[in-house]
Amino acid sequence: MKIIAILAHPDLKASRANRALCQELQRSGVLLHDLYGAYPDWKIDVEQEQKLLLEHDRIILQFPLYWYSSPPLLKKWFDDVLEYGWAYGTGGDKLKGKAFMVATTTGGSDKEYRSGGFNRYTLSELLRPIERTLTRCEAEFLPPFVTYNTTKATDAELLQDARRYAEIVRMPLELLIS
Ligand SMILES: Cc1cc2nc3c(=O)[nH]c(=O)nc-3n(C[C@H](O)[C@H](O)[C@H](O)COP(=O)(O)O)c2cc1C
Secondary structure, rough: EEEEEEEEEOOOOOOOOOHHHHHHHHHHOOEEEEHHHOOOOOOOHHHHHHHHHHOOOEEEEEEEEEEOOOHHHHHHHHHHHHOOOOOEEOOOOOOOOOOOEEEOOOOOOHHHHOOOOOOOOHHHHOHHHHHHHHHOOOEEOOOOOEEEEOOOOOOHHHHHHHHHHHHHHOHHHHHHHH
């Protein structure tokens, strides 16, 4: 199974959580594609991005949660790359059967992301626009991997979570969706 992680972090130099996640992923041999690093001018090479998607079976979309959503370059990536006739619509079946997983990091704690909690909704609920975008393209949407509470987490806790992440991204589909 070929896995790629598409990272959207506007300020990777200042990152603790996503940097730890990336390091463990790369250590385990997963290809990391840094969108903000690749496109400082935001001019996304659509052909190249589509080629990368075609070459991989499992695609991880990794980003810090910004205002309950992804940083804006990932939204632009969806708008540019998932073209009519390629990802959806007539003849648009290139993502059919591919498995996508969101991996996100939050400042808020897990207790805040639930009904009745400070943020009212779970991450799975907040990620529905991405889920529906991908299921609209007939791709599989795997349960998200979430690292909560990043502001308070120690380096050791982030490393532990990152190791768990590197294992989870490789798990067989049956274990992830059961
Ligand atoms: C512009 C901005 C918006 C943010 N919005 C949220 C949010 O909606 N919910 C949340 O829990 N954390 C939010 N945060 C905190 C980030 O998610 C957190 O700092 C990040 O996940 C830490 O990862 P990093 O160490 O890789 O940067 C926000 C941070 C910034 C800069």
